[in-house]
Ligand code: HEC
């Protein structure tokens with residue numbers, strides 16, 4: 230009897246110790262698959278089309294993974310990849326990548342002055358465009374990715390946010406491109 234109880238307690242203790250470790254391993258293994266495109270060291274294999282996710286805002290990362298999963302943000306690449314991953318695991322993946330350090334690139338020379346229309350973005354994307362709940366970091370993403378994301382909001386291809394399409398429609402294509410170039414150099 231006594232031995233059984235000791236044994237039972239030991240099993241529970243071992244399970245308690247092992248389960249979280251297994252869950253962590255599982256997330257690390259899943260994250261390996263993401264590295265194929267988003268990069269082993271945080272620099273995407275093609276930054277023009279693939280965004281940096283290392284060090285991005287956790288709440289933003291989770292919302293995007295959620296929206297790819299539900300179809301609210303259509304993406305022929307990301308949607309099939311996250312379809313079979315549960316929402317709690319997507320949250321863990323978001324936290325995993327948010328905890329990494331944003332990769333430091335050698336930035337091109339910053340443009341002399343801030344382009345027209347950019348001041349209002351700081352209300353949500355923060356003073357240095359490093360993001361804050363719930364708005365993502367923009368500083369240091371490629372100008373190509375930023376311009377494409379802004380165009381997708383303006384053209385109603387990306388409709389998973391109520392505010393961004395309005396803001397992007399209010400800017401001309403050339404204003405958006407100037408903003409994208411400026412943000413990528415930060
Ligand atoms: C085959 C290449 C590929 C793989 C593998 C991949 N991604 Fe992506 N990811 C992309 C592309 C391309 C985009 C941009 C999608 C778009 O703009 O429609 C993207 C976008 C994202 C975004 C949105 C970021 C932002 O700034 O809006 C997140 C978050 C993300 N991926 C996380 C992941 C995670 C987590 C995994 C692993 C489970 C993963 N990705 C695997 C190519 C990939």
Ligand code: HEC
Nearest residue numbers: 346349350352353363364365375378379389390392393408
């Ligand atoms: C009211 C708050 C708010 C303001 C103001 C705002 N944004 Fe956003 N922006 C957001 C939020 C929230 C998201 C994330 C939307 C989502 O869930 O996909 C976002 C997403 C984006 C993205 C997509 C980033 C990515 O990784 O795909 C870009 C680019 C962007 N904003 C640029 C801008 C620019 C440029 C301005 C100013 C002209 C601006 N935003 C003004 C809140 C704001």
